[in-house]
Amino acid sequence: MERGAQTILKPGDTVGILGGGQLARMLSVAASRLGLNAHIYSPTSDCPAASVSERLSVGAYDDAKSVLAFAKTCDAVTYEFENVPAVTAKAAASVAPLRPGARALDVSQDRLVEKSFLRAQVGVDVAGFEDITSVHDLRRAVKRLGLPAVLKTRRFGYDGKGQVIIKTESEVDQAWEVVAPLPCILEAFVPFEREVSVVAARGLDGQVAAYPLTENVHRNHILHTSSAPASNDNGTAQSIAARILDHLDYVGVMGVEFFQMADGALIVNEIAPRVHNSGHWTQNAGCTDQFEQHIRAVAGWPLGEVTPKQGVVMTNLIGTDVETWQTLAAEPGTHIHLYGKREIRADRKMGHVNRII
Ligand code: AMP
Numbered sequence: 001m002e003r004g005a006q007t008i009l010k011p012g013d014t015v016g017i018l019g020g021g022q023l024a025r026m027l028s029v030a031a032s033r034l035g036l037n038a039h040i041y042s043p044t045s046d047c048p049a050a051s052v053s054e055r056l057s058v059g060a061y062d063d064a065k066s067v068l069a070f071a072k073t074c075d076a077v078t079y080e081f082e083n084v085p086a087v088t089a090k091a092a093a094s095v096a097p098l099r100p101g102a103r104a105l106d107v108s109q110d111r112l113v114e115k116s117f118l119r120a121q122v123g124v125d126v127a128g129f130e131d132i133t134s135v136h137d138l139r140r141a142v143k144r145l146g147l148p149a150v151l152k153t154r155r156f157g158y159d160g161k162g163q164v165i166i167k168t169e170s171e172v173d174q175a176w177e178v179v180a181p182l183p184c185i186l187e188a189f190v191p192f193e194r195e196v197s198v199v200a201a202r203g204l205d206g207q208v209a210a211y212p213l214t215e216n217v218h219r220n221h222i223l224h225t226s227s228a229p230a231s232n233d234n235g236t237a238q239s240i241a242a243r244i245l246d247h248l249d250y251v252g253v254m255g256v257e258f259f260q261m262a263d264g265a266l267i268v269n270e271i272a273p274r275v276h277n278s279g280h281w282t283q284n285a286g287c288t289d290q291f292e293q294h295i296r297a298v299a300g301w302p303l304g305e306v307t308p309k310q311g312v313v314m315t316n317l318i319g320t321d322v323e324t325w326q327t328l329a330a331e332p333g334t335h336i337h338l339y340g341k342r343e344i345r346a347d348r349k350m351g352h353v354n355r356i357i
Pocket of ligand 1: 127150157158160161187188189190191192195218221269270
């Protein structure tokens, strides 16, 4: 059993958060609402979470000594991103309960491990995939999976980064040049009808609570809108999410992304062992929001209500979209969430709005 595996936090205790971005910022606010203190660990001091947290430690993510010193001040440690190095997770877990645990990181950091876990251990459908370490592997895999197919780096891919779509045989060598020499997977292209996700939480006692199905639309590979509750929600996606959480003996909130086919079948695309952009709508839906839900789970508290009282469409504010804040602020039924990032960059998530429908 991990250190402090059954520890329950009380008001006044400290939740450590690895990462200082917008997700950590919203987690910090939720922690403070529950009377808990957030201690942020981030490589930079001017990160979005810094201004709303009790304490900030600045250090590199792979500096185990510095992470150890940080974790010693915490009653539990969590994270806002899945690429926490194994050495860091191990250091933190040696002195405080790490929730979710290190296994969730191992599984979600590497697309090959993740897809193998989902297919072989959980028994859910994923797109056909092949392990690729050379252009020879790639040529062979293209023959097996067919085209179109998507070549993706096994690690550090997000928002479409580190992936190339291959449409014809003539593009195979060129696609390899884009990602080589990084280990990759080739994934069969899924002709989905829509993309949906489920945000689900599992408490320290093993109780699972999943929010309704959310329908997601991407623009330029970045999430544009999330609408909830989505149509035709028969609970299947939530049962799949619950199975994944149970398999990992998970504590906290997880985002599970799916491709949905025309006949309704669900194919798991990926899992994120953290609060998720497609769950931001929960902040204004009249239920417990995903940030509070995560903190409740991490603190060992009972999970909150997941049934929304109203429908919500979340729209991300990317880059200069945020400059329309005055107009957005004047819209009735629109809730604005800005992340306090000083520099606007193209493709940078600057905030989001939740519109009640
Ligand atoms: P990912 O980073 O794997 O979530 O991919 C980003 C986006 O690319 C997804 O949300 C899909 O819109 C698209 N995509 C990724 N993999 C596939 C696939 N195998 N088939 C069809 N579309 C895909």
